Structure formats: C-alpha cells, structure tokens
Amino acid sequence: MPSSDVYDLDRIFQALSDPTRRSILRQIARGEHTISDIAKPYDLTFAAISKHLKVLESARLIDRRKDGSFQMISLNAEALKSADQWLRHYQQFWSIRLDALKDLLEEKDKP
Amino acid sequence: MTLSLETSITINAARSKVFAAWTKPELIKKWFAPGTMTVPAAHADPRPGGTYSITMKGEESSPTVIGEYREVVDGEKLVFTWSWEGDPSEPTLVTVTFRDAKGGTEVALKHERFTSTESRDKHLEGWNSCLANLDKYMRG
Numbered sequence: 001m002p003s004s005d006v007y008d009l010d011r012i013f014q015a016l017s018d019p020t021r022r023s024i025l026r027q028i029a030r031g032e033h034t035i036s037d038i039a040k041p042y043d044l045t046f047a048a049i050s051k052h053l054k055v056l057e058s059a060r061l062i063d064r065r066k067d068g069s070f071q072m073i074s075l076n077a078e079a080l081k082s083a084d085q086w087l088r089h090y091q092q093f094w095s096i097r098l099d100a101l102k103d104l105l106e107e108k109d110k111p
Numbered sequence: 112m113t114l115s116l117e118t119s120i121t122i123n124a125a126r127s128k129v130f131a132a133w134t135k136p137e138l139i140k141k142w143f144a145p146g147t148m149t150v151p152a153a154h155a156d157p158r159p160g161g162t163y164s165i166t167m168k169g170e171e172s173s174p175t176v177i178g179e180y181r182e183v184v185d186g187e188k189l190v191f192t193w194s195w196e197g198d199p200s201e202p203t204l205v206t207v208t209f210r211d212a213k214g215g216t217e218v219a220l221k222h223e224r225f226t227s228t229e230s231r232d233k234h235l236e237g238w239n240s241c242l243a244n245l246d247k248y249m250r251g
Contacts, residue, residue, distance in 0.1 A: 019152045019166040019175045022196070026177070027154075027162065041156035041163075043137035 007082040011059035016083070020044070021052050025061060025075065032074040114231045115223035120242040123215040124249045130186045130209050132245060139165060142248035145240035157183045163191065178202060193222065200226070203234075218242065 015021055024038055039049040053073065056062045060079045065072050122129050132138045134157040140150040144167035151173070152166040157180055166175040175196040182190035187209055192202040203224040210217045220238060225231040 019164065019173070019196075020154070022175070023152075023154050023162075023164040023177070026164075041136065041154040041161070043135070043140070043153075 007060060007079045009083060009086055012061065012079060012083045015055050015059035015061055018052070018055075021056055024049075024052060024056065025080075028062065028073055028075045029077075032072045034070050034072060038073060113223065114225040114228060115221060116225070116231055116235045116238070117219070117221045118235060118238050118242065119217060119219040120246060121212050121214050121217045122246055122249050126186050126209050126211055126216045129216040129218060129245075129249065132249065133189060133207065134183075142244040143167070143241060144244065145237045146244075156180070157189070159183060164196070178205075218245070 016025075020042070027033065027038060027041075035046070035049065035053065038053070039046060042049065044052075053062065057064065060076055063074050063076050065074070132142065134155055136153045136155050139153040139155060142150075143153065143165050144150050146169075148167045148169045150165060151168050152175075153164065155161075155163040157163070159180055159182060161180045161183075162178065163180065164175055164177045166173055177194055177196050178192040180189065180191045181204070182188060189205075189207045191205050193205050194200075194202040201224065203222060206221045206223075208219045210219070220242070222231075222234055222238065225234070
C-alpha cells in the first residue's frame with residue numbers, strides 16, 4: 001500500500017486538464033468555500049459542478065469537511081506540491097537551454 | 112515605461128444589457144473571443160476582489176485568460192487585471208466604461224501595462240475582433 005502522502009499524478013494532471021477545474025482550484029486556493037459559493041460564478045448546473053469536484057477529489061486536490069449542514073471544500077496543497085515536484089525536475093533543462101541561448105547571443109556580439 | 116491601448120465601439124442595445132454581456136458567464140460565452148474562436152468555459156464574480164476566467168477555443172490552441180476585478184460600478188465601469196493562464200509575467204490592466212450614446216451604448220476600453228509593442232498590438236487586434244463579435248451577438 002502506498003502511504004497517504006503518495007499522490008496519483010495521472011489523476012492530478014487529468015484533473016488539471018480542464019479550465020473549469022483549474023479555475024475552481026484558483027477559487028478555493030483563496031480559502032474554504034461551500035459548494036454553492038463555488039458554483040455561483042458559473043452558469044453550470046449543481047450536478048456539473050459536483051462532477052468537477054468529484055474529479056478534483058479523486059485526485060485528492062481538494063478536501064471536504066462537514067460544517068453543520070454545509071459541506072466545506074478546501075484545497076489540498078500537498079497534492080499540488082507533488083505535481084510541482086514532478087515539473088520542477090524539468091526546470092534544470094529549460095535553464096540549461098536558456099544559458100545556451102545566452103552564450104550563443106553573446107558569442108554573436110563578439111567582433 | 113509601459114504601453115497601453117484604447118479602443119471603443121457603440122453597441123445598439125441598452126446599457127444594462129451590454130454590461131450584463133460582460134459580467135454574466137452564460138453571456139460571456141456568446142461572444143468573448145476574437146474571430147471564429149468560441150468560449151467553452153467562463154466564470155465571473157464581478158465584485159472587487161472577485162475573479163473571472165474565460166477560455167477561448169481556437170483550432171490550434173485554447174488559451175484561458177484570468178484575472179481579478181478591481182472596480183465594479185454596476186452598468187458603468189469595470190476594472191480588472193488580465194493574465195494569460197500559465198504566463199508568469201505581470202498582469203496587465205483593463206478598464207471598460209459604458210456610456211449612453213447616440214445609437215445605444217458606447218463601450219470604451221483601455222488596456223494598459225504592456226511591456227512590449229508586439230503584445231500591445233496583438234491585444235488591440237484581439238479586442239477589436241472581440242468587440243465586433245459583441246456587436247454581432249447583441250444584434251442577435
């Protein structure tokens with residue numbers, strides 16, 4: 001069994017591959033929201049919003065907790081951290097490429 | 112030194128209707144993209160500090176613009192930041208004012224804080240095309 005701090009990158013990137021889900025994440029990154037607060041700025045049905053939340057939840061990008069009769073949704077930043085770490089591995093490649101470009105341009109400037 | 116652009120259009124419709132076209136997601140989806148691009152996803156929470164996002168779908172790419180409302184005066188004025196999702200550069204700033212005019216509603220748009228002429232010129236072209244699509248949509 002993987003430990004609870006192992007995240008499923010397939011599910012995370014699949015969840016992130018939709019602009020509505022990315023905007024929901026940006027929204028809840030600002031703080032905990034109820035489902036109806038999340039739904040308000042969209043012209044989507046409650047069912048459509050719930051479906052998006054389920055996808056985010058299956059990737060463990062969001063957490064739910066009950067507060068009386070309300071369900072509160074919050075961001076699970078740890079899951080995003082695992083995606084960030086995966087991307088960060090490639091950071092070295094683009095910085096190497098930028099250095100190479102810089103060298104090339106400086107070379108050109110020489111008389 | 113940053114760069115800015117200004118453009119405007121007069122739309123043959125009441126001010127409240129034109130303002131709604133800018134602030135209601137179901138209406139934003141009808142026109143808010145240049146040329147033949149469509150808007151498959153949008154959200155808008157038009158109050159100071161509220162956010163919006165608009166995804167424009169073209170044949171080759173589907174960029175999403177995101178931002179935060181800085182000022183919202185119902186039926187009169189919108190000020191919001193403007194960033195392309197995934198672009199790390201500083202957001203630019205859009206001010207849209209709505210005025211009663213002969214022939215309907217004048218929509219005046221100012222977009223500032225560009226750091227390159229290329230970006231400014233592309234946005235000017237984009238806005239003019241978007242505003243033409245708004246006009247087309249409002250004509251029904």
